Amino acid sequence: xxxxxxxxxxxxxxxxxxxxxxxxxxxxxxxxxxxxxxxxxxxxxxxxxxxxxxxxxxxxxxxxxxxxxxxxxxxxxxxxxxxxxxxxxxxxxxxx
Numbered sequence: 001x002x003x004x005x006x007x008x009x010x011x012x013x014x015x016x017x018x019x020x021x022x023x024x025x026x027x028x029x030x031x032x033x034x035x036x037x038x039x040x041x042x043x044x045x046x047x048x049x050x051x052x053x054x055x056x057x058x059x060x061x062x063x064x065x066x067x068x069x070x071x072x073x074x075x076x077x078x079x080x081x082x083x084x085x086x087x088x089x090x091x092x093x094x095x096x
Contacts, residue, residue: 002048004029006062008093020074024050024062025093033093040064040073052077052086060086 010023010033025033034042042048043064050062060079067073077086 001046004048004050006050006052006087007090008033009087009090010093014092021087023093024075024087027094036075039075043075050075052090054086060084062087 005026005028006024007026008024009021010025011019011021013019021036023033023035024039039050039062043050043062051059052062053059058079060077062075063078063083064073065076065083075087077084079086
């Protein structure tokens with residue numbers, strides 16, 4: 001199992017803070033970016049874990065939220081006992 005550090009995100013509209021995230025990434029990864037669906041599958045199967053870190057090295061784990069009512073699962077960070085929006089604060093991934 002790998003513990004993967006996420007450093008960037010991709011959204012369809014970079015100027016919208018409410019747009020859904022389509023990919024997460026890290027330039028150090030071989031694949032550079034993964035789709036959110038791939039991340040959800042890897043977390044749910046316990047294949048890998050994912051996290052974000054602040055400038056001080058504090059980590060927030062990425063988890064899967066299942067909203068129910070026929071809506072698609074999505075990813076979100078979990079820190080200090082609550083769900084947070086740390087992913088939306090990350091820079092956009094560059095296309096490599």
